[in-house]
Amino acid sequence: xxxxxxxxxxxxxxxxxxxxxxxxxxxxxxxxxIAMAVVLVLPFTFGMTAVQGLATMIGVYVGGLSGGLMSGIxxxxxxxxxxxxxxxxxxxxxxxxxxxxxxxxxxxxxFFGGVISAVVLVLVAPQLARIGQEFQPWDYFALxxxxxxxxxxLAGDNMVKGLIAGFIGLLVATVGEDAVVxxxxxxxxxxxxQQGFAFLPVLIGLFAFTRLLSDVQDTKKAQENLGAHSAExxxxxxxxxxxxxxxxxxxxxxxxxxxxxxxxxxxxGSSISNILAYDQAKKYSKEPExxxxxxxxxxxxxxxxxxxTAGGALIMMMxxxxxxxxxxxxxxxxxxIHDVVPSPTFIAEQPTIAYAIFIAFFLANFIMLAMQSLTxxxxxxxxxxxxxxxxxVILFYCALGVFALNNVQFDMWTLFWFGVGGxxxxxxxxxxxxxxxxxxxxxxxxxxxxxxIAISTDPMMFLTRPWSLFFIxxxxxxxxxxxxxxxxxxxxxxxxxxxxxCLFLSIPVFMMEGVFxxxxxxxxxxxxxxxxxxxxxxxxxxxxxEPVMEVGDL
Amino acid sequence: MNRINRDTIVAIILLLLxxxxxxxxxxxxTPVFERLAPGQMGPGxxxxxxxxxxxxxxxxxxxxSIVNPPxxxxxxGGLIGWYRHYKNPIWCFAVFAAFLTIIPVLGMLIAGLIxxxxxxxxxxxxxxxxxxxxxxxxFGTVGGMWFIFxxxxxVQLPKGQLxxxxxxxxxxxxxxxxxxxGELFADAGPSCSALMPSV
Numbered sequence: 001x002x003x004x005x006x007x008x009x010x011x012x013x014x015x016x017x018x019x020x021x022x023x024x025x026x027x028x029x030x031x032x033x034i035a036m037a038v039v040l041v042l043p044f045t046f047g048m049t050a051v052q053g054l055a056t057m058i059g060v061y062v063g064g065l066s067g068g069l070m071s072g073i074x075x076x077x078x079x080x081x082x083x084x085x086x087x088x089x090x091x092x093x094x095x096x097x098x099x100x101x102x103x104x105x106x107x108x109x110x111f112f113g114g115v116i117s118a119v120v121l122v123l124v125a126p127q128l129a130r131i132g133q134e135f136q137p138w139d140y141f142a143l144x145x146x147x148x149x150x151x152x153x154l155a156g157d158n159m160v161k162g163l164i165a166g167f168i169g170l171l172v173a174t175v176g177e178d179a180v181v182x183x184x185x186x187x188x189x190x191x192x193x194q195q196g197f198a199f200l201p202v203l204i205g206l207f208a209f210t211r212l213l214s215d216v217q218d219t220k221k222a223q224e225n226l227g228a229h230s231a232e233x234x235x236x237x238x239x240x241x242x243x244x245x246x247x248x249x250x251x252x253x254x255x256x257x258x259x260x261x262x263x264x265x266x267x268x269g270s271s272i273s274n275i276l277a278y279d280q281a282k283k284y285s286k287e288p289e290x291x292x293x294x295x296x297x298x299x300x301x302x303x304x305x306x307x308x309t310a311g312g313a314l315i316m317m318m319x320x321x322x323x324x325x326x327x328x329x330x331x332x333x334x335x336x337i338h339d340v341v342p343s344p345t346f347i348a349e350q351p352t353i354a355y356a357i358f359i360a361f362f363l364a365n366f367i368m369l370a371m372q373s374l375t376x377x378x379x380x381x382x383x384x385x386x387x388x389x390x391x392x393v394i395l396f397y398c399a400l401g402v403f404a405l406n407n408v409q410f411d412m413w414t415l416f417w418f419g420v421g422g423x424x425x426x427x428x429x430x431x432x433x434x435x436x437x438x439x440x441x442x443x444x445x446x447x448x449x450x451x452x453i454a455i456s457t458d459p460m461m462f463l464t465r466p467w468s469l470f471f472i473x474x475x476x477x478x479x480x481x482x483x484x485x486x487x488x489x490x491x492x493x494x495x496x497x498x499x500x501x502c503l504f505l506s507i508p509v510f511m512m513e514g515v516f517x518x519x520x521x522x523x524x525x526x527x528x529x530x531x532x533x534x535x536x537x538x539x540x541x542x543x544x545x546e547p548v549m550e551v552g553d554l
Numbered sequence: 555m556n557r558i559n560r561d562t563i564v565a566i567i568l569l570l571l572x573x574x575x576x577x578x579x580x581x582x583x584t585p586v587f588e589r590l591a592p593g594q595m596g597p598g599x600x601x602x603x604x605x606x607x608x609x610x611x612x613x614x615x616x617x618x619s620i621v622n623p624p625x626x627x628x629x630x631g632g633l634i635g636w637y638r639h640y641k642n643p644i645w646c647f648a649v650f651a652a653f654l655t656i657i658p659v660l661g662m663l664i665a666g667l668i669x670x671x672x673x674x675x676x677x678x679x680x681x682x683x684x685x686x687x688x689x690x691x692x693f694g695t696v697g698g699m700w701f702i703f704x705x706x707x708x709v710q711l712p713k714g715q716l717x718x719x720x721x722x723x724x725x726x727x728x729x730x731x732x733x734x735x736g737e738l739f740a741d742a743g744p745s746c747s748a749l750m751p752s753v
Contacts, residue, residue, distance in 0.1 A: 185582050213646055223678055389674055389688075395669075395670075409654075412654050
């Protein structure tokens with residue numbers, strides 16, 4: 001009730017509307033990511049309450065996920081990576097003379113996808129949060145390690161670079177006074193550095209700065225219009241679109257669940273879920289040959305999946321305190337700014353904020369639907385902005401926003417130096433996301449380790465506590481998941497990867513309290529054994545190689 | 555075959571930096587008056603764990619770069635080619651650094667106007683029409699953002715040593731008018747400023 005009363009105020013609602021519109025605009029501009037939009041909105045939230053700030057950012061998040069479909073459908077250029085697959089059928093449908101229907105299907109699929117994931121969020125997160133209350137410092141630390149390994153493994157071909165990036169982020173977080181005895185570390189005599197680096201300048205420097213400078217690297221591209229032809233004559237066909245989407249409820253629910261599941265995986269995100277959902281919709285379709293020519297299912301699947309991913313990412317953030325994607329990583333940072341420490345006990349300790357997030361996410365989908373329909377022409381006009389103008393203005397805004405955090409000019413220099421560092425690292429092929437996660441999770445992991453050592457110096461506790469062991473095993477397997485994915489159907493050892501993971505994970509699950517989880521552990525172990533027996537019977541023969549759809553192929 | 559490549563050099567620099575930070579980590583001393591309790595983690599312990607991990611990864615990276623060197627990238631024609639490739643980002647950083655340097659002298663507003671206009675004109679077309687557009691966009695966006703932060707959010711933006719009188723005049727006249735309007739509305743109903751977060 002408290003969450004409701006704090007959220008249902010005129011000012012919070014207005015801020016959410018502004019957030020959704022900002023997200024829609026950001027999503028509509030090709031090359032302008034949702035994460036960047038959320039990062040840029042963050043400085044405005046300092047003066048707000050935690051509930052208002054998070055509600056605004058959720059508005060941006062939901063708006064951004066939906067905004068990408070407009071430029072994707074009307075121009076063939078996806079506004080964000082989360083709407084890449086939407087262009088496959090959305091753009092052909094628009095070119096066939098049905099842009100209003102294509103937009104309508106996109107808008108309504110986004111809405112239903114968001115609502116379905118909001119329902120899953122409300123049902124699942126509190127259940128997971130109960131588990132979080134069982135966590136001890138060993139489990140926290142293992143969880144943080146797991147979050148970092150997953151992010152690093154998703155860094156692409158070079159896992160080592162991902163892990164190095166994660167470690168660099170952790171190292172950055174150690175600069176300044178340590179939390180235990182307050183001794184300055186790595187400040188090299190500088191009083192300004194002694195306080196440590198504020199999170200926001202580091203984040204904006206690494207992310208927004210790096211991204212913008214990459215966008216203006218090519219002078220010719222920087223001076224071009226970002227896309228978008230005229231959309232003056234486009235009107236969204238709401239009624240017909242809503243009926244078409246609902247009549248494809250199987251595809252809608254499947255794609256939404258794919259979105260939620262992808263969101264739950266740390267750092268997977270909507271850029272993957274929209275393609276996975278499109279791929280599955282094509283496989284299940286009775287007319288797969290029509291995909292790519294402007295079929296309705298081809299718009300429903302990616303659009304419902306990418307909006308549903310937000311719910312999944314929020315489940316992970318709220319239930320375990322680790323980010324599901326870069327946007328939730330920023331939200332974790334925002335929570336820290338409001339003195340709320342994200343952890344597996346977040347829902348139990350901060351019920352007002354937690355339930356406000358549930359409600360805000362639910363409401364944001366309705367606001368998105370209304371705002372997208374009302375202001376379509378305006379959003380399309382925004383995509384005519386030239387990148388160099390946008391970059392110049394945003395760089396100034398970054399400096400202004402960063403200064404507003406503490407009224408300290410040193411923060412603007414922090415922004416600059418991390419911008420330089422981020423750009424150099426990115427140019428050398430190091431991913432930025434693990435660095436940001438390292439910065440966010442570094443102090444939390446250090447505090448957990450300090451508690452662990454204060455209680456017991458026996459490292460075996462990490463292996464004897466079920467949750468800790470669970471996350472260590474999961475972290476080890478997830479570290480090599482990318483290698484497994486790359487070699488699946490090519491190398492024989494990959495046949496043993498999933499069975500081995502099931503068998504190993506069954507051990508900590510079996511060790512857990514109660515009846516359900518040990519039974520689940522036995523089931524998991526038996527499933528692993530079943531897979532081994534099945535594969536041994538077939539002589540460990542590799543299945544016929546099936547082309548795997550990857551983001552890079554698109 | 556020449557096995558020295560970009561990754562090898564980056565790995566070596568990384569390892570040198572790790573060595574430097576590891577050396578510096580031994581300078582982190584717990585103060586004498588703050589005796590660590592038995593089992594209490596020292597301030598240098600966690601950084602050294604991270605540096606160990608970073609060193610291991612750096613060595614693997616170095617090994618990878620030698621054993622399995624990356625394919626040669628596109629030839630950029632030496633230093634001049636490299637500069638041409640990264641010209642825009644380098645100038646962006648330079649102009650941004652100059653902007654930060656002149657803020658204490660000219661204040662946030664004027665330094666911001668100079669920064670945004672310079673960057674736009676440097677990155678974009680330079681014909682008369684484009685420059686006019688840049689001037690208008692600069693005044694609209696920088697002025698708008700200054701107004702939001704200084705007047706609505708009441709952030710104390712940096713004033714310049716040379717322009718402090720002008721900055722003060724703007725604050726009194728522009729923000730003063732806004733607050734007067736706000737007070738007028740406050741008499742009639744809920745305040746405008748109630749809708750805006752205060753920083």
